[in-house]
Amino acid sequence: MMVSARKVLISAVVALGLSFPACLTAADKHGPHWAYEGEHGPEHWGHVSKEFQACSEGKTQSPIDLSNAAPEALPKIEFRYDSSRLNIVNNGHTVQVNYDGGSSIAVDGSEYKLVQFHFHTPSEHTVDGKSYGNEMHLVHKNDKGQLAVVGVLVEEGDENKAYSTIWSNLPAKAGEERSVEASINAGELIPSESGYFTYAGSLTTPPCSESVKWIVLKSPVQMSAAQIKEIRDIMNKNNRPVQPLNERVLKVSQ
Numbered sequence: 001m002m003v004s005a006r007k008v009l010i011s012a013v014v015a016l017g018l019s020f021p022a023c024l025t026a027a028d029k030h031g032p033h034w035a036y037e038g039e040h041g042p043e044h045w046g047h048v049s050k051e052f053q054a055c056s057e058g059k060t061q062s063p064i065d066l067s068n069a070a071p072e073a074l075p076k077i078e079f080r081y082d083s084s085r086l087n088i089v090n091n092g093h094t095v096q097v098n099y100d101g102g103s104s105i106a107v108d109g110s111e112y113k114l115v116q117f118h119f120h121t122p123s124e125h126t127v128d129g130k131s132y133g134n135e136m137h138l139v140h141k142n143d144k145g146q147l148a149v150v151g152v153l154v155e156e157g158d159e160n161k162a163y164s165t166i167w168s169n170l171p172a173k174a175g176e177e178r179s180v181e182a183s184i185n186a187g188e189l190i191p192s193e194s195g196y197f198t199y200a201g202s203l204t205t206p207p208c209s210e211s212v213k214w215i216v217l218k219s220p221v222q223m224s225a226a227q228i229k230e231i232r233d234i235m236n237k238n239n240r241p242v243q244p245l246n247e248r249v250l251k252v253s254q
Contacts (some may be wrong), residue, residue: 026194035091035208037041042240045206055208061243062201062214063124063151066095069197069252076202077150077215078106078196081114081187085179093205094118094238095231097166103186105140105148107215109235112140112148114186121232124239125202125216133228135239138186147203148213152190157222162188163218167227172234191219195253204240 032049034040040048046056053062085099096118103114116139123135134154139146142214195218202210 009118019138032206035239036178036236036238048206052206052208054205054210057203058208058210059246060202060210060248061208062197062204062212063126063242064201064241064245064250065126065129066216066250066252069250071209071254072251074196074198074251074253075108077191077196077213078107078133079187079194080104081160081185082184083185086182086184087177088166088169088171089177090171090174094120094235095127095170097184097223101185103122105150110142110146111143112146115139115141117186117189118238119127119235120229120239121228121235121237122239124242125153126242127153129196133225134223134224134231136189138190146211146213148215150190151214151216153216153220154223155220156225156228159227160222161225163223163227163252168230170234189221191217193219195219197250197252198221198247199245199249199250 032052034048034052036042042055045052046054074080081103084103087098087100089096089098096111096116098116100112101113104111117173118137118139120135121133122138123132125135132153133156136152136154138150138152139147140149165180165184169178169180169182171178197214197216197218199214200210201212201214204213
């Protein structure tokens with residue numbers, strides 16, 4: 001039997017940390033256990049709980065391989081990012097920065113407020129089969145509760161000083177939170193070029209809820225091998241494998 005939409009929405013909120021900055025407490029103590037390896041790994045998520053059925057039964061799942069995209073004159077994304085205090089948590093699944101209010105993106109005539117961003121190592125999306133060293137997901141929500149996630153691919157290269165404040169405060173243990181007297185600006189963490197891929201997808205973590213607007217920026221940013229290793233040593237491998245595109249259309253800005 002399918003769970004109610006309300007129950008799925010609550011599960012999605014917990015998974016994304018939208019209401020619980022320390023979502024290790026909310027999700028792991030009161031929700032089904034899931035992981036990235038073993039008997040609770042991605043191939044088993046859909047069977048861990050009825051709340052996670054979309055992980056195995058959904059037809060618009062994320063991430064995907066970004067290939068054979070249809071070029072289109074897509075609307076420009078307007079990034080309206082202000083500074084935030086550094087509120088960072090290791091929730092047991094990722095390192096997540098919970099962002100202060102007041103920042104947003106505008107696309108397709110709708111405004112989505114930036115709630116948090118987090119990291120997956122290696123990347124979850126691939127481009128023509130190529131995986132990247134890391135991927136940042138900036139999670140936004142509009143007034144209707146709809147989600148838009150901006151993905152930023154991270155390739156190995158030069159040290160990225162824009163991330164230095166975050167990296168010097170990475171919480172090493174699950175459940176560890178830090179609120180630091182330091183200012184960050186998400187606008188400094190993304191590439192200057194605004195071309196992007198877009199498609200209809202899902203959360204990449206349980207409950208894998210669908211109807212998520214995905215915007216993956218075409219241009220990657222760079223991090224040094226040491227920076228990529230530092231977060232990988234904390235989180236290990238925390239990426240979901242790519243999912244079938246099925247009948248969806250992947251678009252790319254011209």
